[in-house]
Amino acid sequence: MQLSVKINKNKTLRESIADVLRNSIMQGELKPGVKISEPAYARQFGISRTPVREAFRQLDSEGFLQVLPRRGARVAPLSEKDVREFYEIKAELESYAARLAAPRLTPKDIDRMENLNDQMEKCHLQKDYKKVFNLHNEFHEVFIKACGNEQLHQLLKMLANKFQRFRILLTIAGKSEGSIAQHREIIEAFRQKNSGAAARLVAENAMFGKEVIISEILGEIALNRHPRENGDPGIPAGACPRLRSGAGMTSLK
Numbered sequence: 001m002q003l004s005v006k007i008n009k010n011k012t013l014r015e016s017i018a019d020v021l022r023n024s025i026m027q028g029e030l031k032p033g034v035k036i037s038e039p040a041y042a043r044q045f046g047i048s049r050t051p052v053r054e055a056f057r058q059l060d061s062e063g064f065l066q067v068l069p070r071r072g073a074r075v076a077p078l079s080e081k082d083v084r085e086f087y088e089i090k091a092e093l094e095s096y097a098a099r100l101a102a103p104r105l106t107p108k109d110i111d112r113m114e115n116l117n118d119q120m121e122k123c124h125l126q127k128d129y130k131k132v133f134n135l136h137n138e139f140h141e142v143f144i145k146a147c148g149n150e151q152l153h154q155l156l157k158m159l160a161n162k163f164q165r166f167r168i169l170l171t172i173a174g175k176s177e178g179s180i181a182q183h184r185e186i187i188e189a190f191r192q193k194n195s196g197a198a199a200r201l202v203a204e205n206a207m208f209g210k211e212v213i214i215s216e217i218l219g220e221i222a223l224n225r226h227p228r229e230n231g232d233p234g235i236p237a238g239a240c241p242r243l244r245s246g247a248g249m250t251s252l253k
Helices: 013-026 038-045 049-061 080-101 107-125 129-146 150-162 164-172 176-191 195-223
Strands: 003-007 065-068 072-075 242-245
Touching: 013 038, 013 049, 013 164, 038 049, 049 065, 049 072, 080 129, 080 150, 080 164, 080 176, 080 195, 107 129, 107 176, 129 150, 129 164, 129 176, 150 164, 164 176, 164 195, 176 195
Parallel strands: 003 242
Antiparallel strands: 065 072
């Protein structure tokens, strides 16, 4: 599959390249374990190596790549252990945030959560998975921000950023209908200011995500048992999109 990329004028070159590579990884064009070459991408894009190196570092911090000192980078393997650990932490922290937020959320906050979830359902039916991902983040951000514990809020944001790959995978898997249904129950618990129910339902929502992603990872492993680990293959065929200037976000062709 060939990707065509429009560079958003409001983004840096580093951010645009990171978008290209992130999409290639999430769409399966770049397989887990495949080594990628900084010089090869710089030549392909017709740019210096600096923004490519910076994009590699950004994606390393997000869990998409593993930067190898003096050896370039490789697509980070998908680990069932990492998924389990991330979602177990997420379930504990978010359920605590939900418990704190329940008596604090205003009717306006709850109406916003309901509206976000309705939009999420609409975008899911339209297969607009990028929008689904953004709306899902906004939904959780409402009650996490309302919990009143800024350190917890920042900790959850840092955790979400580091494991963004797993959360995007959940959206692309097309399994968001389960989360949308759970969100409705969460909203009702918040409307009733039932702290215990809200905490329990938010934890269950995280565990649902964990099971979906583990299922996807196991399926991916079955299809790709022998990724290229050695040597420097440069850019796998069909995996390097073209960079085109212009407004707008990444588009799939």
